[in-house]
Amino acid sequence: MDAISLMESAANGALIGLMYSLVAMGIVLIYKSSSVPNLAQGSMTMLAAYVVLAFANSAGAPIWAAISLAIITMFIIGLAIERVALRRLAGRPIIMILMMTLGLEIFLRAGSMTIWGGTTRPMNLGISDAPLFLGPLLINRAYAFGAVVTIAMFGFFVMFFRSRVGVVLRAISDDYTAAWSVGISVERGVALSWAMSAVVATIAGVLWSSVQGVDQSLAQLLLKGVTVAVLGGLDSIGGALLAGVLLGVVEGIASSVLDPLLGGASRDLVDAAMLILTILIRPHGLFGRHDIERV
């Protein structure tokens, strides 16, 4: 294994990692504003990709218009999920809410199988297959595009959580009751976080399906998303970004070194090892908040 191809794996890994971050960002968004770990983020990403295709193929809209329409649709679906499935669970034990999001994950995946079937369909964004040359390194154009979009989204959300609405959402995640006591509409805040998360899922879904096509395997991005979110510290957008890069690089290098020896599955192994080790060694992740204890 020569140094150049190792660096190439690392560089492409970093870009892929940023695209993982986008999935994780959806999880962090909801966690940051309602302390709910959303296990349906993977299938929301998948659903969004199908919605884009539905607009592009059935309605014949050009791809960018289809994406915009899908963003609006997913925003509404996010609101609806919160309204129908989660609002009545407010104040219930977290395990109930967690199971509900898991139920949603399975429901969306199975539902998409019923409606659209299991064949993989292409999502063509018009990004050329020809690699970018970064010095001696070959970089995948689709990954690079995804990474740039992720960083832009990151910048947007950093600004957002400093805005008045963003501060209100953070307040809700800190203390529901106290938020009610100062006139915050907790329900609306949580609904907004689900809607935004669904929009992030749309963007992640488009980027990922341009790489691997649209089918139910997109929902497996949940694993990457959860790992990155936990590693970054569940409520930190910046943490999700860095953790994504970290996971991507480690995965890239590990798979180029180990895959020839192990025969393939090393990416998922690295993924699982990261998740388990994070929880064992540093449960609040790289940048997650500690619960503040005054001395």
Place this chain on the structure above:
Amino acid sequence: MNAPITAKILSLNNIEVVYDHVSLAIKGVSIDVPEGGMVALLGANGAGKSTTLKSISGLLTAERGEVRRGELQFRGQSIGGLMPQDRVKLGIAHVLEGRRVFEHLTPDENLIAASALHSRQDMNRNKDRVYSYFPRLHERRTVASGYLSGGEQQMLAIGRALMTQPKLLMLDEPSLGLAPFLVAEIFQILGRINRDEGLSILLVEQNAIAALEIVSHGYLIESGRIVMHDSAAALKKNPDIQEFYLGGAENKNFRDIKHYSRRKRWLT
């Protein structure tokens, strides 16, 4: 019982609260707060003080409690069916027991979060007002609120409530766990806000000594019922209050014997 003849901002008539459809937490509480007045609700742990406040602010639902009987009126309007945020909009602010500041937010962000119902100009004006009452919060405005001292957190909790531009401020045990000089300071500021702005205040306290110094009237609640209502001066002189809440018992043994029967009389 000398009920004030002035206009009432808040009136509770025979309120009954049930938790989880079964346990009766308060059993027929009636309280009036006069417009611009300052009233204390005194009582021991578990007497139903916090539940009474939550029934007014609407925060009962979060704990699966409900007002089963009685009437809640705010400035003549029935508020029993309103959501918490709509009651805040009307001008009811509830400072929760145990301060409950948004710990991961700075004091400044705590105040911003509490102005969800207001324009940016109103917010900035309210912030200036809060900082002028509590200059210490201004000094500490960029630290995570979880790291503030207990007194500072209580100030922040009160300041946060003031951001909603309340007409009625309800405070649940603001003296809890604070050093006496801080209690004095905070109560003095509350008195100032009451005088300067005509803000009506309903103060829930176990610390009857401090509370009776600043309020005009007080109610005593025991086991979910109001058992006494009088002016602060009269309450301070009342032998029962002196004994149970002001620590004024002198010939201990004799009083201890009477304690039980008197308590029983209140309960029935």
